[in-house]
Amino acid sequence: MIRNIFKINLWINLSVIVLSACTIVSCSNLEEDPSEVQLGESTLTSDDALEAVVTGMYRELMEGGAQWAQFQLAAFGGDDLTTHSASNKIAYRESDWRRQTSNTENIEMAYNTCYDVITLANIALDAQDNIISTDQSKVDRLIGEAYFMRAFSYMHLTKTYGRIPIQLVSNSNEDLPKATFLDIYSQIESDLLYAEALLPDVYPDVAVVGSRPSNGTAKAFLARLYLMWGGYPIKDESKYALAAEKAKEVIDNEGTYGFGLHSNFRELWTEANRFNQNESVFTLVSCTSCGVRNRTMGMLGMPSEAGGWTEIFSEIAFFEDMQEDAIKNGTENRFNDTYVLEAIDRAPSYPVGSEWATWSDPHPLFRKVVGGDLSEDGSKSTISDYNIYFMRYAEVLLNYAEATGRSGGNDPAAWAALNRVRNRAGATTELTSEDGTLTELAFLERKWEFAGEYLRMFDLVRTETLSEALANRSPVETVDIKNNTVPITSGGEEFYFSPIPQSEIDISPGLGD
Template identity: 35%
Template sequence: MKKYFMICMVCMIASSCSKKILDEAPKVPTGTQFYKNASDLSLASTGLYALINVAFNQMAGLTTCYGGDDVTVARAGNKISFSDFDTFQPNSSNDRMTNWWSSFYATIKSCNSLILNYANADATDDEKNQAAGQAYFLRALSYFFLTRVWGEIPLVTDNTVDYTIAKSEPADIYALIVSDLQNAETMLPDSWNGIGVQFQDGVNVAPTAGSAKALLANVYLTMAGWPLKQTDNYALAAEKAREVIDNKAKYNIDLLTDFRNLWLKEYKYNNEAVFACYYNPTVPNAAWNQWDMCGPNSTQCGDEGGWDDFFGEINFYNNFPAGQRKEGTYQSVYFVNGTATDWAHTTLKHPYFNKYLDDDTYNATTHVGNWAGGHTIFVIRYAETLLTYAEAEAMSSGADANAYAAINAIRNRAGLADLTPGLSQSAFRDSVIAERGWEFAGLEPAARWFDLLRTETVAKANASRNAAEEPLSGAPDDNAHTFYWAPIPINDAQLNPNL
């Protein structure tokens, strides 16, 4: 527990989602003595992105999502920690997964401090709300990832140190998440345009009221599935997602016309981002949280100098519908010993993902890049909101014209025809789940793994594993939910016997 209870002495500057924010002077909150005025609130809320950026700027935390059927990895060398989750044999000593545990709890710690102290600052109501709204949003986001990965976890809402705290049930975690997001959607602006540096290149780089509604819709959808199975939340998910869809212009979000453009450096800032983490390693003396280490090297083919941290499962790739989405998701040409070829002729004979390659360090002609790039990580895309609405509407009221319109917007952009009309409720839901798998394949934060968990289909999805993949060591069970939750990190478990 030491890691998530430490005072977060992070450079609360700069380290946010924007190089302009880097110009602000560094300050570190020191309890109630820090939050005196609007400037302090702004610096404290800006500093939160130094923490959340570290959660998403490397594949380490996403290790916990390797059990999905879209990604795999070779079981060798320093990839074994990844492979342990891919082959269902993780243990509490896994060194990769602790990045999410420590990063999200560090974020929560600083969010707690701001939430507990913002009300007494000498600032306007709008300035207080804008600062606290960001803290509520990021605390909710952090707990949402934590409870989906680890299930029963410590629920911390203050800054005390307690080495005896017990784990809370997921229902209690979700209750706080919902409450936080309800606060955030009333406190955050519809758009940051004209307010401050949180709006850049025509895009909101900080969460908005629309971001809070979109995340809340996804939370409700998840609550309707395993482990809570509160099916009345389908209607709430549909309602909240609909609010985002009907007000997308107000929230400054929409689908990009071409899926492939999402992954190009020219579209580092784009309006499909409902909430994203932004990085800029070119800033002089850039801190760790300004480097995105998800690519190019991390996700790149070893034959091209990459690290082979993960690549596509063959059956999932073969079942992936052809079109611009598949072209944008997977790399098509590889250089092996200087010769252009396809994935079947690479050393590991697997398709690799294209999503994290193109940034300012990457040469698209030679396929040479750097390990520390500036690629944007889309934590929530508008595409997810549309698919959340489609599924939730179908499960609560039936697959009506609006539900079909939402999924067809995603399919049509991908180059696919409209979904077959007149599907049963369950068939429509299964179609949306499949669509989500293709749309977010390759360890986007909207990971395939989380859909398999809430629909209790982990074992089912892994039953058709290709013979070319690493054999499974453990056997996931969709009835007993074995291997559904990650083990609590050993360092924290040793400090606190109640974990």
């Protein structure tokens, strides 16, 4: 690899990883005695040792990056998310304004975190033939997780940085070039297919569906991959049919996998309900008392006058467009659950219409960031127990609808999937072909359903509609006006993707090409 990513010489104290596994996956039942097991090249032969490596992947994902909003830095380039116009938010502003450089602050967080997870996955996969166990189903499950987590990491890397190196050998210092998009997508597909074959329908002994991947999770991520594959940069439209097929397999077996739409949208972003819903397809569960914390929500979404970090806000035009659509289509419930509209003790309210609050930043507040229940402790802090969703079941339904449309289909089941999401949002009428094409309506529904969830940017990239979306910004927007900087609104790969971090280019100059 470009660097020895995780510097693992394979002497990891199992007690640390087992503790992390317990907290991150909602205290799954792990029976290993951490005082008696050490991890090394000669000892990575038991299923307990394999489990230590596999559960260590979740620790790296959470503690290395996902607990921070910077892990999703590239997503601020979309038209839904923005940040404050001053203070220490320059990295978010540079992404928002598409002016990132290889030296943008924290641009390396997603890069380092994902490759650290990949290193652990490679260690597990390299060792699979050496594992001696009487429980082959457990070994298969753990190896399936390693494949899934490697695929997840490469997917996040390529969405963020575009073309990146592919490292499939553990603990290597090999200097690898950027791979082609086709090679990257093909590797992700291969890993997900292995995961699909090895993972169980239901992961045993976890408190939250999706906190460890299942067979259904792998299928759902294959659907996401194929939907990406059909768009920019590869544009292989034959993949849309595969996306629809995989999403439909999940939908047809949602009861088996335990997936569904939670009836109360707002409750998805509460601490009290993090163990009481089945919408998560892949999710990290926080536990502040255990030391595993979500630092992407709560006061990060509040203005400084309310004691907040002014870090994650909604763009104004996006807010106004969503409000108009909600009134037109009867989805005010979802709009109200997406934004903080009421007056609270820490900030004034946002009135309906174009008159904005008078504090130093005029941007609307995402309830999904501040918290669904403003009375909870997490809403009043920068450390919380909120779930971190990497995929919700609503995405599976909308992936199916959109992919069906893009593949030339008009299946009534795809319309039903689209309308399930709209009905949960509060719509009282169902969409039909008389309202527009399935593709257009499903894509629009994604815009509103996933507002503020770090998905919009990547939808705009794969459909090459980012320039159009950014041109719709409100004249009230203040991001970087302070620095007299105008946004970049078009371009090629450098417009759609973040640059490789300079720390990596210094080691391997070819990555800067």
